[in-house]
Amino acid sequence: MNNQTNTAYLPxxxxxxxxxxxxxxxxxxxxxxxxxxxxxxxMGLPFPQxxxxxxxxxxxxxxxxxxxxxxTRPVALGLAAFSLITGVIFHGAVGDQNQMIHLMxxxxxxxxxxQIAAFGAGSLSLDARRKPGALRTA
Numbered sequence: 001m002n003n004q005t006n007t008a009y010l011p012x013x014x015x016x017x018x019x020x021x022x023x024x025x026x027x028x029x030x031x032x033x034x035x036x037x038x039x040x041x042x043m044g045l046p047f048p049q050x051x052x053x054x055x056x057x058x059x060x061x062x063x064x065x066x067x068x069x070x071x072t073r074p075v076a077l078g079l080a081a082f083s084l085i086t087g088v089i090f091h092g093a094v095g096d097q098n099q100m101i102h103l104m105x106x107x108x109x110x111x112x113x114x115q116i117a118a119f120g121a122g123s124l125s126l127d128a129r130r131k132p133g134a135l136r137t138a
Contacts, residue, residue, distance in 0.1 A: 011122025012069075018112050019066040022079065026059030043090060058082050066116075069125020073117045080113035 029036045033052055040048035058078070065075045087106025093099040121127040 008123045011116075011119070012124045014112070014116060015066050015069060015072070015121060015125070018079075018109065018116065019063040021109070022059040022063035022066075026056050026063060029056050029059070039090070045089070055086075069121035069127050072121035072125060072127050076113040076116040080110040080117065083107075083110040083113065 029052060036052050036055065037048045040051045045051055062075050062079050062082070065071055066079070083106045087103045087110075091099045091102040091106060094103060
C-alpha cells in the first residue's frame, strides 16, 4: 500500500467502521424505544426518556458526522467520552464475563476514536474540503 492510499482510504474505512456500531444502535433505539427505556430504568438512572433521546442523538448524529468526516475531531472526542461513560454505566459489572467483554469493547472503541481525533478525518472527508487551499467545486 502506498502512502496516498494510507492517507486517503484508510481514514475513510476507519470512520465507516467506527460509525457503523453507532448508526446501527441508534436506529435500533428508534425502532424499539421501549427496550432502551427499560434498560436505562433497570440501571436505576433517572429520566430514561431523556436518556433515550440523548443516546439516539449522539449515536445517529455522531455516526453520520463521522461518516461524512464533518467536525471529525470534536465528534470523535465526544464519541470516545460517550463510549467510556456508557461502558462504565451499562457494562460495569466486571464480575460477569459478558459485561467485561462489552466494557472492553467500549474502551477499545474509545481508543479508536482518540486516534481519529488525533489524526483527523483524512483527505476523503468534508473536513478536508474546508481546509484553506482545498479543492472546491461549484
